[in-house]
Amino acid sequence: MTDLASISSWTCPAPLREHARIVLGHGGGGVLSAELVEHLFLPAFTPPTTPTTPEAARPADPAALADAAVVEVAGARVAFTTDSYVVRPLFFPGGSIGELAVHGTVNDLACRGAMPLALSAGFILEEGLELDLLGRVAQAMGRAAAGVGVRLVTGDTKVVERGLADGLYVNTSGIGVVPAGIDIRPDRAAPGDRILLSGPIGEHGIAVLSVRENLEFGGDVRSDTAPLHELVAAMLAAGRTGIHTLRDPTRGGLATSLCEIAAAARVGVEFTESAIPVPPVVEAACSFLGLDPLHIANEGRLVAFVAESDADAVLAAMRAQPTGRDAVLIGTVTAEHPGVVVARTAFGGTRVVDRPLGEALPRIC
Amino acid sequence: MRYLTEFHDPQLAATLLDTIAATATRRWTLMEVCGGQTHGIIRNGLDQLLADQVEFIHGPGCPVCVTGLEMIDRALAIAARPEVVLCSFGDMLRVPGSTTDLFTVRAHGGDVRVVYSPLDAVRLAEAHPDRQVVFFAVGFETTAPAAAMAAVTARRRQLTNFTMLVSHVLVPPAMRAVLAAPDNRVEAFLAAGHVCTVMGTGQYEPIVAEQHLPIVVTGFEPLDLLDGVRQAIDLLEAGRTELVNAYPRAVRPEGNPSARRMLEEVFVVCDRSWRGIGMIPASGWRLAPAWADLDAELRFDVADLTVTESADCHSGEVLQGRIRPPECPSFGTTCTPRRPLGATMVSAEGACAAYFQYRRLAAVDGGGR
Numbered sequence: 001m002t003d004l005a006s007i008s009s010w011t012c013p014a015p016l017r018e019h020a021r022i023v024l025g026h027g028g029g030g031v032l033s034a035e036l037v038e039h040l041f042l043p044a045f046t047p048p049t050t051p052t053t054p055e056a057a058r059p060a061d062p063a064a065l066a067d068a069a070v071v072e073v074a075g076a077r078v079a080f081t082t083d084s085y086v087v088r089p090l091f092f093p094g095g096s097i098g099e100l101a102v103h104g105t106v107n108d109l110a111c112r113g114a115m116p117l118a119l120s121a122g123f124i125l126e127e128g129l130e131l132d133l134l135g136r137v138a139q140a141m142g143r144a145a146a147g148v149g150v151r152l153v154t155g156d157t158k159v160v161e162r163g164l165a166d167g168l169y170v171n172t173s174g175i176g177v178v179p180a181g182i183d184i185r186p187d188r189a190a191p192g193d194r195i196l197l198s199g200p201i202g203e204h205g206i207a208v209l210s211v212r213e214n215l216e217f218g219g220d221v222r223s224d225t226a227p228l229h230e231l232v233a234a235m236l237a238a239g240r241t242g243i244h245t246l247r248d249p250t251r252g253g254l255a256t257s258l259c260e261i262a263a264a265a266r267v268g269v270e271f272t273e274s275a276i277p278v279p280p281v282v283e284a285a286c287s288f289l290g291l292d293p294l295h296i297a298n299e300g301r302l303v304a305f306v307a308e309s310d311a312d313a314v315l316a317a318m319r320a321q322p323t324g325r326d327a328v329l330i331g332t333v334t335a336e337h338p339g340v341v342v343a344r345t346a347f348g349g350t351r352v353v354d355r356p357l358g359e360a361l362p363r364i365c
Numbered sequence: 366m367r368y369l370t371e372f373h374d375p376q377l378a379a380t381l382l383d384t385i386a387a388t389a390t391r392r393w394t395l396m397e398v399c400g401g402q403t404h405g406i407i408r409n410g411l412d413q414l415l416a417d418q419v420e421f422i423h424g425p426g427c428p429v430c431v432t433g434l435e436m437i438d439r440a441l442a443i444a445a446r447p448e449v450v451l452c453s454f455g456d457m458l459r460v461p462g463s464t465t466d467l468f469t470v471r472a473h474g475g476d477v478r479v480v481y482s483p484l485d486a487v488r489l490a491e492a493h494p495d496r497q498v499v500f501f502a503v504g505f506e507t508t509a510p511a512a513a514m515a516a517v518t519a520r521r522r523q524l525t526n527f528t529m530l531v532s533h534v535l536v537p538p539a540m541r542a543v544l545a546a547p548d549n550r551v552e553a554f555l556a557a558g559h560v561c562t563v564m565g566t567g568q569y570e571p572i573v574a575e576q577h578l579p580i581v582v583t584g585f586e587p588l589d590l591l592d593g594v595r596q597a598i599d600l601l602e603a604g605r606t607e608l609v610n611a612y613p614r615a616v617r618p619e620g621n622p623s624a625r626r627m628l629e630e631v632f633v634v635c636d637r638s639w640r641g642i643g644m645i646p647a648s649g650w651r652l653a654p655a656w657a658d659l660d661a662e663l664r665f666d667v668a669d670l671t672v673t674e675s676a677d678c679h680s681g682e683v684l685q686g687r688i689r690p691p692e693c694p695s696f697g698t699t700c701t702p703r704r705p706l707g708a709t710m711v712s713a714e715g716a717c718a719a720y721f722q723y724r725r726l727a728a729v730d731g732g733g734r
């Protein structure tokens with residue numbers, strides 16, 4: 001050990017640095033994505049304000065950004081949202097990019113309490129894409145839209161040179177009407193609220209990962225992709241104004257949704273780790289790859305923040321719906337530790353739960 | 366798929382915690398060697414539940430954290446070459462080198478890919494004979510057999526476009542280095558279970574005998590960790606210095622003989638510079654001379670590496686167990702996973718990342734529980 005550097009000289013790594021270019025993590029739905037919106041898009045999209053600028057034209061609070069915007073149109077409150085779909089592979093157990101493109105946008109509308117009315121569909125196609133494959137995606141979109149009862153009313157198609165798009169990308173935008181008296185947004189979560197989760201987590205992300213990377217986890221896992229508007233309608237019938245916040249935990253998983261809501265509403269979130277249903281195959285895959293089920297994407301789940309007095313009725317209403325059959329109470333909102341999400345472990349300890357930084361990475365051993 | 370929930374049973378955990386509390390007559394200082402164990406302890410709050418019986422000093426067993434800066438800079442330089450596809454495990458992509466990281470190299474046009482197995486890199490080389498595929502082989506004895514297998518497979522398939530940048534490190538020399546430090550306080554080790562799955566337990570007998578301290582080979586699930594602690598405390602209370610295998614479902618005394626044979630064939634022991642720690646003699650593996658044609662260090666002549674570390678990062682002291690992450694002045698302020706000063710804040714197994722992820726509240730409040 002004579003060559004061992006003396007401890008006083010043990011130093012460590014690395015300079016600070018910003019990313020001067022887009023890295024994959026900017027699209028991961030985590031911290032980097034949020035920073036991009038806050039520091040690049042919002043400043044660029046918002047006109048300069050003066051003291052006389054009306055409230056409505058002032059910059060949005062980045063923490064309060066919701067799944068869909070709600071704008072007044074001739075007295076009606078219209079929810080408006082857009083989402084792009086770049087999933088690879090295009091087909092995976094339980095669904096395809098077609099179902100995702102419909103369900104994802106419908107669910108963003110549903111999470112503002114809106115009933116979906118109409119969708120647009122924009123396609124970016126790679127030169128050389130097989131027509132048969134495009135046809136199957138379009139069929140899947142049509143079936144999904146019919147299942148929801150929403151119409152695809154306008155669209156666009158662009159083709160780029162071979163190598164410039166990974167087969168095909170889809171963008172859908174959607175509008176829906178928010179019923180009178182309904183006001184559901186992330187910053188309405190309040191201390192005392194009960195937190196309800198509509199079902200098991202992690203199935204979509206693990207299903208896609210299993211086919212993308214050719215991994216088998218000793219069990220069948222299918223994407224949970226599903227439209228949630230009927231579930232939300234049933235919840236609204238049971239809970240009405242007691243439903244403060246809804247979120248579908250897609251990219252970044254349940255942890256990201258809870259963190260975003262805690263930040264937007266400036267409240268603390270506490271949940272019981274053992275209350276969260278994690279399918280055994282998701283548990284096994286995450287354990288194997290060093291991923292956290294709380295960070296894995298879902299496409300047919302929602303988390304609801306509901307006033308304590310309405311929570312039992314809303315939970316019962318959720319369980320009466322196919323997409324909420326396995327709904328559970330997972331935690332409560334507290335005035336303590338605002339902005340921070342805390343999990344109670346099965347052994348009685350606690351830990352802070354955070355968003356993933358960027359892309360979830362498998363660990364090395 | 367079984368073998369998970371059983372080792373998370375809260376009632377069994379309570380029983381083990383009671384047993385440990387009844388046995389310990391004082392607070393003992395244990396070092397868990399592996400970063401995976403550190404995360405298991407912090408994530409499940411075991412250090413809080415054992416606060417009166419155990420002080421955990423977190424060991425140097427985070428493979429990404431200790432990979433030498435010079436080696437990372439070398440990987441970055443190779444990855445930037447137009448003919449190269451550089452493959453590594455996901456964790457490695459975010460680790461900062463002197464000026465950049467692999468993610469950023471990729472954003473600038475470098476072909477950097479995450480693989481789940483070194484054999485995936487071999488398959489990639491086979492599929493793309495016009496590209497030079499380089500596998501960045503990092504990690505402890507646990508990951509080395511798969512890298513050795515990749516070398517053997519590439520040769521068997523007569524691939525001329527596959528090389529490996531090898532930076533493997535060995536656990537026992539690091540444990541000796543920890544013990545040799547003048548202010549060492551470690552009273553017993555929880556040895557890294559999966560390293561022993563490969564190498565067996567024989568390497569630890571001499572350390573137990575020479576250094577007069579107990580070593581308990583320990584697994585990673587909450588109950589594994591509690592049982593390892595229980596057995597270590599039993600030995601410490603009884604004044605016995607022994608090697609105990611508390612992870613027999615995964616560890617045999619002889620390890621995995623076929624893996625060890627392959628390791629001996631492909632690698633030779635070498636001195637290795639550990640990031641934040643320094644040179645530890647005979648603490649690494651590099652490709653044996655007979656495998657020089659697969660050595661990326663030889664194939665790609667990378668000159669002019671200027672290696673510079675941040676002066677504000679104390680991860681060397683964290684890796685050696687001298688300070689806990691929250692005691693670092695940069696922790697949570699100038700150093701976060703978003704802007705890491707050191708690899709211990711980056712890796713899924715890094716101690717700083719574990720405290721930042723799971724204990725920010727306690728660290729901010731200044732309390733431990």
